[in-house]
Amino acid sequence: MTEQLKMDAPATDRRLDGMAQGLVGAPLDRPEGPLKVTGTATYADEYRIENLAHGMLVRAPGNSGRVRLANREAVAAMPGVLAVIHDPRLLRNPAQGTANKAPVQDPNEAHYLGQPVALVVAESFEQARHAAQSLEIALEGGAPRPVDPETAAYEPQPAKGVDQGDLDDAMAKATHSIDVTYRTPSHSSAPMEPHASIAQWEGEDLTLRGSYQMLKYNRNELADALGIHPDRVRILAPYVGGGFGSKLGLAPEAVAAAIAAKETGRPVSVALTRPQVFETTMRRSETRQRVRLTVDPEGRLTGIGQAALVSNLPGEVFSEPVLQATHFLYAGENRRLSLDLARVHRLCAGSVRAPGEAVGITVLECAMDELAEAAGIDPVELRRRNIPEKDPESGKEFSSRRFREALDSGAEAFGWKDRPATRSRREGEWWIGYGMASAARINVLKESRARVTLAPDGTARVETDMTDIGTGTYAILGQIAGEMLGLPRESVEVVLGDTDLPAAAGSGGSWGASSSGTSVYVACQAIRAQLAQRLGVAETDLTLRDGQAVFDNRTESLAAILNGDEIVKEGHVLPGETSKAVRQATFGAYFVEVAVNGVTGETRVRRMHGSFAAGRILNAKTARSQCLGGMIFGIGMALTEEMAFDDRDGHLANHNLAEYHIPVNADVPQITVELLEERDDWASPLQAKGIGELGICGAAGAIVNAIYNATGVRVRDFPATLDKVLAGL
Amino acid sequence: MQTSLTINGTARELDLDPRTSLLDALRHHLGLTGTKKGCDHGQCGACTALVNGRRVNACLSLLCMHDGDEVTTIEGLGQPGALSPMQQAFVEKDGFQCGYCTPGQICSATAMLEEIAQGWPSHVTEDLEAQPELTIEEISERMSGNLCRCSAYPNIVDAIRKAAGETA
Numbered sequence: 054m055t056e057q058l059k060m061d062a063p064a065t066d067r068r069l070d071g072m073a074q075g076l077v078g079a080p081l082d083r084p085e086g087p088l089k090v091t092g093t094a095t096y097a098d099e100y101r102i103e104n105l106a107h108g109m110l111v112r113a114p115g116n117s118g119r120v121r122l123a124n125r126e127a128v129a130a131m132p133g134v135l136a137v138i139h140d141p142r143l144l145r146n147p148a149q150g151t152a153n154k155a156p157v158q159d160p161n162e163a164h165y166l167g168q169p170v171a172l173v174v175a176e177s178f179e180q181a182r183h184a185a186q187s188l189e190i191a192l193e194g195g196a197p198r199p200v201d202p203e204t205a206a207y208e209p210q211p212a213k214g215v216d217q218g219d220l221d222d223a224m225a226k227a228t229h230s231i232d233v234t235y236r237t238p239s240h241s242s243a244p245m246e247p248h249a250s251i252a253q254w255e256g257e258d259l260t261l262r263g264s265y266q267m268l269k270y271n272r273n274e275l276a277d278a279l280g281i282h283p284d285r286v287r288i289l290a291p292y293v294g295g296g297f298g299s300k301l302g303l304a305p306e307a308v309a310a311a312i313a314a315k316e317t318g319r320p321v322s323v324a325l326t327r328p329q330v331f332e333t334t335m336r337r338s339e340t341r342q343r344v345r346l347t348v349d350p351e352g353r354l355t356g357i358g359q360a361a362l363v364s365n366l367p368g369e370v371f372s373e374p375v376l377q378a379t380h381f382l383y384a385g386e387n388r389r390l391s392l393d394l395a396r397v398h399r400l401c402a403g404s405v406r407a408p409g410e411a412v413g414i415t416v417l418e419c420a421m422d423e424l425a426e427a428a429g430i431d432p433v434e435l436r437r438r439n440i441p442e443k444d445p446e447s448g449k450e451f452s453s454r455r456f457r458e459a460l461d462s463g464a465e466a467f468g469w470k471d472r473p474a475t476r477s478r479r480e481g482e483w484w485i486g487y488g489m490a491s492a493a494r495i496n497v498l499k500e501s502r503a504r505v506t507l508a509p510d511g512t513a514r515v516e517t518d519m520t521d522i523g524t525g526t527y528a529i530l531g532q533i534a535g536e537m538l539g540l541p542r543e544s545v546e547v548v549l550g551d552t553d554l555p556a557a558a559g560s561g562g563s564w565g566a567s568s569s570g571t572s573v574y575v576a577c578q579a580i581r582a583q584l585a586q587r588l589g590v591a592e593t594d595l596t597l598r599d600g601q602a603v604f605d606n607r608t609e610s611l612a613a614i615l616n617g618d619e620i621v622k623e624g625h626v627l628p629g630e631t632s633k634a635v636r637q638a639t640f641g642a643y644f645v646e647v648a649v650n651g652v653t654g655e656t657r658v659r660r661m662h663g664s665f666a667a668g669r670i671l672n673a674k675t676a677r678s679q680c681l682g683g684m685i686f687g688i689g690m691a692l693t694e695e696m697a698f699d700d701r702d703g704h705l706a707n708h709n710l711a712e713y714h715i716p717v718n719a720d721v722p723q724i725t726v727e728l729l730e731e732r733d734d735w736a737s738p739l740q741a742k743g744i745g746e747l748g749i750c751g752a753a754g755a756i757v758n759a760i761y762n763a764t765g766v767r768v769r770d771f772p773a774t775l776d777k778v779l780a781g782l
Numbered sequence: 783m784q785t786s787l788t789i790n791g792t793a794r795e796l797d798l799d800p801r802t803s804l805l806d807a808l809r810h811h812l813g814l815t816g817t818k819k820g821c822d823h824g825q826c827g828a829c830t831a832l833v834n835g836r837r838v839n840a841c842l843s844l845l846c847m848h849d850g851d852e853v854t855t856i857e858g859l860g861q862p863g864a865l866s867p868m869q870q871a872f873v874e875k876d877g878f879q880c881g882y883c884t885p886g887q888i889c890s891a892t893a894m895l896e897e898i899a900q901g902w903p904s905h906v907t908e909d910l911e912a913q914p915e916l917t918i919e920e921i922s923e924r925m926s927g928n929l930c931r932c933s934a935y936p937n938i939v940d941a942i943r944k945a946a947g948e949t950a
Contacts, residue, residue, distance in 0.1 A: 086873035087865060089881030090888060092816015092856035099815035178810060179801040245820045245828055245931050246882040294818075294882030295931050327821040523880030523932045678876050678934060685933030710825040710929060717926040721935040723918060 056579040056622055058571065060498055061629035063452075063734035068578075069669065070732075073598040074539050076532040077739075080674035081542060085292075085527045094292045097264040098249035098324045105251070106135055107178040108313045108323040109185035110305060111171040112332065113163040116398040116703050118195025120161050120170045128173060128188045133180030135317045137188065138172040143309055145169075146401045147334050148274045148302025149371050150561050151267065155278035156302065157368065163192050164366060165398050166704035167332030172309040174317055200703030202339060202364035202395035210372050210392040215380065215446055218387030220345060223356030227347030229428040230356075235344065235416040237771045239696035240337040240689075241330075242405050243715055246294020248334060249324035252310035259314075260287045263307055266296040267559025268518045272552045274303040279311055291550040293522040293560075297686075298404035299334040300522070301561045331708035335403030336696055338363040338373040340412050344420035347387070352430045354385035354439045359417060364395040365402040373402065374409035378493040378750065379417055381451075381636050384441035399703045404561065406686055407746035410494050415690065418490035418754035419769070422761065426475075432489055432758070433464050433642075444636040452496075452631070452735035455666035456640035459729060460491070463664035466727060467644035476765035483648040485659075486763025490755035492641035492665065494563060496733075496742040498628045501568040502555035505534055505576035507620045511600045511611035512544045519557035519569040520550050523682075524745055525675030526565065532672060533570050533739070537577030539597025539611075555623055563639075563743025566671055568626060571737045576624030583620050584611070631735040639747045641665035643684065643755035649763045654779030656760055658688055661724045663752070668733035668742035676744050680726045683748020689716045690749070691756035692772050783846045789814070790858030798845055805829045805840035808855060816856035816885045820929070827928035830886035831855045837893035839927075856885035859892060868892050868945040877941035879932035887928045891942045894924045916946050 069077050088094035113120060122128075122139055129137045141159050145168055148156040160170040170190055175181035199205035224230050251262040259281070265271045268288050276283040293300065310323040325333065345358035361375035372394040379390055405411070425432040440457055443450055464470070472487040479485065503517035515534050521527050531545040538545075548554065558568035578592075585592040588604055596603040600611050631637075646660040663684050670676045693714035697706040707713045732740035753771065761767050766781030783800040786793070789812065798807060805822070808814040808831070817840055820828030824842040831840045832854040860866035865873070868888050878884040898920065903910045906923045914920055921939050930938065 082873050083876070085881070086878075087862040087869075089878055089884050090856075090865065090869040090872045091859075091861050092814075092818075092885040093862060094881055095815070096818075096882060098819075099809070101813050177799060178806055179799045183801070243931050244882075245826065245880065245929065246818070247820070293880060295880040297931065324819070327823060327825070523878075525879070674876050675879075678879055678932070678937060681936055682879060682933040685935065709823055710821050711823065715929060715931060716933065716935070717929060718922040718935045718938065719919075719926040721922070721933070723936045723939065 054622060055625050056575050057625045058575045059627045059629040060631045060737065063631060064738035065734050067732060067740060069536060069739060072536045073596050074536045076536040076542055078670050078673060081528060081532060081672060083525060083528045083675065084531060096246055096292050096294050097262050098251060098322055100251055100262055102251060102253065102320045104319050106174050106176060106317055106319045106321045107181040108172045108174045108309060108321050109181040110169045110309060110329055111173060111185050111188050111190060113166060113168040113170045114190055115163055115192045115195060116166045117198050118163050118192030120163055121191040121193055122171060123189040123191045128184050131184045131187065133176040134173060134184045135176065136174040136313060138313055138316060140312050142278055142312060143169060144278065144305040146366060146369065147304045150301030150404045151270050152302050153270045153273045155274055158278060165400050166702055167400055169305040169333055172313055174313045174321060198398040200397050200399055200698065201700055202362060202397050203341060205395040205397045207362065207393040207395040210394055213374060213376055214391040216389050217446060220356045220358045220387045220389040223347045223387040224345060227355060228350045230347040231420060231423045231427055232345045233420055233423055233769060235342045235419060235769045237340045237412045239339045240405050240694050241696055241713055242297035242299035244295030244297055244299055247325045247327060247330045248300060248304045248306055250307040250310040251320060251322045252314040253320040254314050258285050259311055261307055261311065262289045264293050264300055265290050266293065266300045266520055266522055266561050268520065268552050269556035270559065271303050275307055278308045288552045289550060290520055293520050296522040296560060297406040301404055304334050327710060328708040332400050332705055335405060336400055337405035338365065338402040340373060340375055342375065342416045344416060346420055346424045348424060348428050352428055352435055352438050354383055356387035357383060357385040358389045360391045362393045362395060364397045366398065367396045369401060371403050375413035377409035377495055378414050378638065380446050381444045381638065382491065382493045383439040384445050388446065397703065399698055400705060407494060407749045410750035414493055414751040415754040418751045419757055422758040433460055433469060436460055436491055449636045452635040452637045453668065453731055453733040454640055455729045455731050459640055459642045459664040459666055462727060463642040463644050463662055467662045469644055472762065475762055482651050484651055484763040485648055486759045487646050488755045488759025488762055489642060489644045490751040490758060492643060492747055492751045494639050494747045494750045496637040496639055496736055497562050497564045498632060498737055499558035499564045499568045500627050501558040501572040502623060502625045503557065503569060503572040503576055504555050504621065504623045505573060505580060507538060507580050509612060509615045509617050509619055513538055513540055514546045514548065515573055516548045516554045517557045517569060518550065518552050518554045519565065520560045522560045524560055524565060524679065525672055528675050529566055529570055529671040530573050533573045534577055537574060538580060540600060563746045567737045567739055567741045567743060570671060570739050570741065571626040572624040574624065574738055575626055576622040579622040580620050584614055587614055635735050637736055639667040639742050641747055643752050645755040645759045647756060647759040647763055649760055649778060651782060654775035654782060656692055656773060656778065658722055658756060660722055663748060664727040664729060665747055666729040666731045667744040667747055668731050668736050669740040670728050671741055673728060676728055677726045679745045680748040681724055683746060684724055684752045685716050685721050686749045687752025688720055688756065690753035690771060695772055785846050785849050787848050787850060788852045790854060796845060800846050802845045803841050804843050804845050804848055807845040808840060814855050814857055818882055818885060820883065827890060828883045828886040830889045830928060832889055832893055837890050856889055859888065871941040871945040875937045875941035875944060877938040878934050883928060883930045887938055890925060890928045895946055
């Protein structure tokens with residue numbers, strides 16, 4: 054039986070605060086941890102399946118022209134080769150997150166360098182790799198294509214902008230103003246597990262072991278790409294080796310593996326190589342952002358302008374939502390925000406951790422630092438003075454917002470009052486500086502389902518097709534169920550990552566925990582009601598703890614109440630009026646100390662602190678780890694990460710981990726994280742909001758601002774590599 | 783090509799395509815998928831295993847080069863229910879999120895402690911003659927061949943310090 058909750062009213066009863074098991078919020082270890090640390094958690098390409106064949110994708114060597122497989126017969130005759138597949142159903146572009154239908158298909162025409170155009174299948178991995186490398190791809194009749202976003206044709210995205218008041222007039226009348234242009238390069242998600250799929254047919258039914266974030270969408274995308282009914286497709290993804298947006302939508306290996314398995318009559322594994330992960334899954338769009346800010350004599354913002362240029366392949370609807378949180382973070386009556394989408398033949402742009410805010414707030418926060426300098430106001434104080442009472446564009450109330458507390462508490466924890474004057478503190482070769490930035494990210498609830506079974510022995514099982522991509526889903530769903538049903542954590546089993554189970558929201562957009570968690574909560578609430586009914590008491594008078602029910606001064610074990618029965622309930626949550634009635638977002642603040650080498654321009658992050666408010670924290674340990682991860686992504690954005698595109702053919706020049714520099718252990722200090730107590734009744738009955746992306750939404754700005762404080766060098770072209778810093782020293 | 787070696791204490795005879803890397807031999811032919819393939823280029827460290835006690839990138843050497851070697855993979859360090867101190871510390875300190883780089887991190891950390899015990903200096907060791915200390919800087923430097931995109935680095939450092947305390 055399904056219990057449904059449409060989130061139409063704030064959940065002011067805060068039931069979790071009245072529960073007795075003490076699990077929700079506790080910093081518990083991940084239950085799947087022992088499997089992960091022993092190498093026994095099974096990822097997509099790790100199933101031993103009899104008669105498994107191996108496929109290797111082949112890419113287009115240019116961005117234009119008809120594709121011809123020049124030596125197909127010779128490759129087909131190579132040792133061990135089972136098939137050379139050049140099928141119109143192969144994906145040209147990866148699917149955008151929540152696409153729910155097939156992305157652009159057909160490998161017959163090249164649109165970007167690196168695009169998959171064929172699959173070679175062989176008995177062994179070594180044979181497939183050799184044969185794929187031997188396949189010659191000729192491109193015929195091609196013509197030069199635009200690859201530079203700053204000179205290509207573009208399409209305005211008016212639905213994402215706003216024009217309110219008169220920004221030009223505000224600029225003319227402002228006591229202090231700035232007008233600056235920043236650039237951020239493309240970023241790669243670079244999850245450690247390359248995308249991989251094993252496809253296996255049984256008659257007309259397909260099982261795909263894949264590495265995906267949002268299975269209910271992925272199943273429909275795969276079925277649509279193959280031209281079969283979704284009921285014929287089962288996707289399994291119990292463990293996913295990181296996603297960060299790149300596994301939201303279907304990637305090319307899944308469709309290729311399914312086609313190959315059908316054609317060869319064998320199970321087929323296709324794993325992307327690391328360069329293919331870079332080239333055939335999503336990039337975050339580069340951005341050019343012109344920011345204009347104006348303040349009155351008291352340091353109150355009178356105008357905010359942010360004009361952003363982003364890019365994507367022709368036909369792709371995704372445009373990096375740069376302005377998403379600028380709409381509401383700060384006050385200011387004159388507002389002009391605009392977004393343009395340039396059409397270029399670089400690899401596909403889509404969601405990478407915190408699409409929008411990761412680059413939009415980062416640049417806004419750098420501009421705020423420049424404004425603070427121009428107005429002679431402390432950067433923290435400038436932000437404190439400009440926290441709007443209500444959403445400055447819609448006039449809606451904020452659902453909950455501990456932004457000021459994050460600024461104050463973070464400044465105190467970090468020791469912000471000791472911030473040196475610009476370019477004033479030197480230790481040997483090193484200039485020392487402090488920087489800060491605000492954090493902001495929208496909050497979203499999505500439809501989600503989960504089934505909870507309370508077994509006769511008083512143990513419980515949670516089942517949903519939700520994924521755990523490192524986010525802590527196994528931990529928190531067990532904690533929510535244990536809390537609601539009064540069971541120790543180890544009495545709750547959590548089963549995830551199987552499309553045969555009730556369909557969840559999936560992992561993305563920071564909505565996974567609150568959405569799937571609410572579905573578990575709703576199911577448990579229904580189980581509680583049934584237990585109460587059996588006992589003849591009101592559900593709210595029932596206390597459940599350690600497998601016992603306490604009511605009317607009596608205690609009875611769950612096993613006795615169940616009397617051999619099991620109770621099965623499905624919880625189903627839908628977003629409702631609370632998503633529209635108020636502005637929901639998460640907030641925080643970052644504080645950073647850097648040392649910049651006066652001789653080489655090298656920047657080292659010495660200290661980093663984040664204070665965040667994201668509603669109720671479901672597991673303090675995994676939530677902290679999510680924040681650490683976001684902030685460290687920010688270190689990469691600030692200092693090293695940049696996809697370098699060739700300006701002749703748009704190819705990605707640094708398509709591997711030796712040349713695309715994600716942070717390593719030595720780049721990262723022992724970062725501190727503070728999670729502020731908060732309850733957001735509008736967000737969900739858990740009072741929880743998303744936290745998986747908040748850590749990156751401005752973090753890089755704090756670092757670049759610290760570089761300015763240390764050296765007086767303002768880098769407006771991310772990342773702040775040695776050459777750019779050195780040029781100003 | 784015939785190769786005889788010992789893997790996690792068990793003698794193995796393999797006759798594989800000479801192009802087979804040690805990593806692919808473990809993953810495709812021995813069912814030891816705890817050793818991960820993150821890049822196949824020696825750039826990420828996910829495939830770190832121990833060969834004769836020393837940490838190596840299993841993707842960068844061919845199986846046929848390991849005739850007579852003793853290989854230890856993550857499965858040989860401990861199992862669920864019988865975790866090594868390093869594995870246990872990774873669980874407690876949340877030294878991972880998605881878990882994909884984790885076996886490599888743990889193999890690397892296990893060998894790294896042994897390298898320090900043997901007095902090997904690193905790039906950040908001040909005195910090349912003295913016994914290196916297990917500082918945060920030393921751990922971070924020596925673990926920088928193992929990438930973690932979830933970015934659990936501070937927790938990985940904490941886990942290693944905890945494990946070192948327990949094993950010392």
